[in-house]
Amino acid sequence: MADAPFDVAKIRQDFPILQQKIYDDKPLTYLDNAATSQKPQLVIDALVEYYSRYNANVHRALHYLGEQATSRYEGVREKVASFIGAASPESILFTRGTTESVNLVAYTWAQERIQEGDEIIATGMEHHSNLVPWQLCAERTGAKLKLIPVFADGTLDLFALRGMLSDRTRLVTVTHMSNVLGTVNDVAEIVRLARGMGAAVLVDAAQSVPHMPVNMKELDVDFLAFSGHKCCGPTGVGVLAVKPEQFEHMPPFMGGGEMISRVKDLQSTWADVPYKFEAGTPNIADVIALGVALDYLSGVGMEKIQAYEKQLTEYLIQQLQSIQGLRIFGYAKERGGAVSFALDKVHPHDLSQYVDQQGIAIRAGHLCAQPLMRRLGVTAVSRASVYFYNTTEEIDRLKESIVKAQQFFDHG
C-alpha cells in the first residue's frame, strides 16, 4: 500500500465546495488553506446528524439523547489524544481554537508560574495569537518577553536562543509551522535547549497538525494548541493538549457550570481535569464533527498527505520562481505548503483581487504577523497555501493569472 498513488481526483469528490464554479464559469481554485481548510461532506453530515438525531446537553442529561451526545463528545477526546500522540484523553481540553488555547495557558499556568523578572521567549515569526497573549501576560506579571530572531531564509536563530535562555526563562513558545514562511521549526531542538534551563515549551501547532503527523509525546512539549477549522473540522473548536504534570500549576480559567466539584455560597472547589477548564455548555456539535474530521484525515493518512503536499509545494515554489519580479519569503528546507511572496509593482491586495476574478482564492495582507512583516521589510504579502486536495493544474492556473495581473497593473 505504501506506494499506492495519491488519488487527488477522488479526494476532491469528498469536498462539495470544490465542485462549484464561481463568477459564472470559473472553477473554484482554493489556495487559502492556511487561513482555513474546506470541509468534507462527512464533517458537514456529522453536524446535521448531531442536531437532527441526538442533540442534548452533555454530562448532565440523564436520558438517551444526553448519553449519546456525551459519549460521542467524550469519544473525541480519545481520538484527538491518539491523533496528536498526547498523554491521555484527559489531557485534551476543548477550546474555541488555537487563540483561546494559548490564552488559556497565559491566564492560568502563566499566572501561577511566571513572576516579575521572569522571562518568556517567543519568536519573530509568531502569529499574533501566539504573541499578543504573551505581551499581555508580560504586562500582567511583570515578566520580560523576548523574541528569537529569524534568519533571512526564514529559519529561527537557535544560536541566539542559547544566549537568550537563562534560569529566569519560564516558557518558550513557538510556532511549529509558520503561517507566513512555511518554515517547520526544529521543536525537538528548542525543547532540548529549554529543558536545559528548566523552561516549559508551548507549541502552536495550528499549521502543523493539519499537514503532517504530529506526536506530542515525541516532541516532549508541555502544551500543544491547534484549531479544528484548519484540519477539515468546523470553526469554533480547538484543542489545548497539556502534559499532565503541568495541570498541577493550572488554576481554573473561566468559572461556571461543569467546571466545579462543589459550590458553596462564597467559594467552590473544582472538578477534575479536563472538566475544570471547560466551563459552561461546550461546543458539542463542533467537537463531534472535529472527531469525524480527524478520522477522515487518518483515513487518508497523514504521512501520505505530508508527502503529497511536499511535491505540491515544490511545484508551487518552482512555478512562482519562474515569474519575473516575484520574490518568495522563506526558503527553509523543512517547510510546509504556505508560500508567501511579493511582486514588483503589484500590491498584494490588487493581486488577490485580480486572481479572485478568475476564481482563485489566495490571501493578501500582513497575515496576522505584523512583527514578521516589519522584519521582511514589507507591509503586506500575498500567500498561496495548499492542502492535500489541491492539484498542479490549480497551481498552473495561479501562475497564469499572476502573469496576467502583472501585465494589467504594470503596463505603461
Added chain:
Amino acid sequence: MDDMEQLYQEIILDHYKHPRNKTALRAEEVQADEENPMCGDQIQLAIEVDDDVVQRIRFDGKGCAISQASASIMTEQLQGKSVAEAKALIEQFVAMMRGERGIEPGDNEEWLSLSGVRKFPLRVKCATLSWRGMQKVLADR
C-alpha cells in the same frame, strides 16, 4: 473581466502608475499619518492652507492601487478649494463610497472612476483612507 475593469479603470491605473503630488515627506511635515490596519496601507499627508484656501497637498504612502490612486486624485481635487468647500467635497466623497449618495450629474471623471470600488466593500476603506486623513487635518480649521 468586467468587474475588474470597473474596479481598476484607466484613470485609476494612471494615477497609480503616475501619482500626482506624491513625494517623500520629512517627519515634521506630516500632518496626517493614516493606516488601514486590515491591510497595512499607509498614507501620509502634508497640507498647506493659506487664506483659508487649500494651496497645496503632498502625499506619500505605500499600498494598493486603489489607496494610492485615490490619494493622488484627492490632491488634485482639493487643491485650490476653500477649506469649507474641501470639507464638503470630502463628505460627499465618503458618502458616495459608502453608498449613501448616488452618482450626480456634476460628478467628474475621477469620482466616477472610483465609484467602481463600491462593488467591493472590502476595498472601500482603501479608497477613503487619504480622504479621511484630510478630513482630520481640516477638522480644526
